[in-house]
Amino acid sequence: MTNRIATFPATERIIVDNMRLQSQLAETQIQLSTGLKSTSYTGIASDSQRLLNVERNYDSLEGFNTNATIIGGNIDIAYNAVKSILDLSNNFLQTLTSAQGGNFLDPQVTRDQGQLLIKEVAGLLNTQSAGRYLFAGSNIDTIPVNLDDPAFTPQTSPSTANTGYYQGNDDKLSAQLSETLSISYNFTANDPAFEQLLRSFNLAINNPSDTAALAESTTLMRSAISGMSNIFAQMSTFARTVENQTMRNEEDLAIMKNVIGNLKGADLAATTVRQKELETQIQASYASSVTILNLKLTDYI
Incomplete structure (x- = not known):
């Protein structure tokens, strides 16, 4: 004791x-x-608020980049669809040129090729990505082109613009790519270039022996090809914007990840x-x- x-x-x-x-x-x-310095925020009390803010901003940027990935992918798919449409258009332009040249081309050949290609074009304008139609405006669940719509009537020369085939709307789609950058874009199947393209096919299919109709079909086809070149340029601009912002976001994410690591690690x-x-x-x-x-x-x- x-x-x-x-x-x-x-x-x-x-x-x-x-x-x-x-x-x-x-x-x-x-x-x-x-x-880690601590397995709970209380263990880093002096830095906990800063850490929460940085983590919140990090999560937001990751969300923006998820949007950018989806939008960038959709634009790429739409771009490839238009590229294929442009190839088909140039092919049919050669057919129209032959049909009006000195060499005889059976009108049935013009009609048959026109019927085949217009269906291919419609299929490309009905392209989907993850179940979303890319050329329907904000009607992403609605097939944009229906060639069997009664409003899409057979044309004769001189023709008039007709978007009766179009089932979508003109609404623009928007995407937030950062806290300060939001883009709006709209590639729809009722664009004047696509309307002229389908009307060109329409004229040739329904009037394969009509010289005036074939001449107008050729003019419309050339105008459509020019218009699709402008669509290409717009798509490229949007794609670059998305890509550049994604790169900036990735740089910010790397910095934030380093800050988070220093605060927590x-x-x-x-x-x-x-x-x-x-x-x-x-x-x-x-x-x-x-x-x-x-x-x-x-x-x-």
Whole structure:
């Protein structure tokens, strides 16, 4: 009893110190195993608000880039569809030229080729991406081109513009690419270039022997090809805008990721050194505990 009473204050202090050192050692072990300063925001209280803000901005940028990926993909698909339509248009332009040239071309050949190509063009204008029609405006669930619509009537020369085949609308689609940049775009199957293209086919199919109709069909086809070149230019502009903003977002994401890592991540080298220091202190503390516990007041009386 004498030795307990005499050494109690020192023993109690050492026990408290040992518990503190054990707690700090456990913290360094967690940091080394997780790579984090703390597994909760309370463990980095002084930086928690900043970390929350950076993480929120990081998530927003990731969302913007998800939008950009979808929009960029849709524009690429639409671009390829128009490219294929342009190839078909140039092919039929050669047929129209032959039909009006000195060499005889059976009108039935003109009609048959026109019927085949107009269906291919309609199919391309009905292109989908992830279940969304790309040339229907905001009516993404509605097939945009229906050549069997009664409103799309057979044409004679001189013809008039007719978008009776179109089932979509003129609404523009928009996408947020960053906090400050939003783009609106609209590639629809009732664009004048596509209307002229389908009317050119219509005239040739229904009037393959009519010189005036074939001449007008040729003029419309050339105008449609020119118009589709303008659509190409617009698509390229939008694609570049999306790509450039995506790159800027990626740069910002990399910076934010580094900031988040610095705020959350532990300095593993420093933590390893700290762990060794704590282990040394704990060993020394335990050694002191043993020494004190072995002391007797009677030894000094």
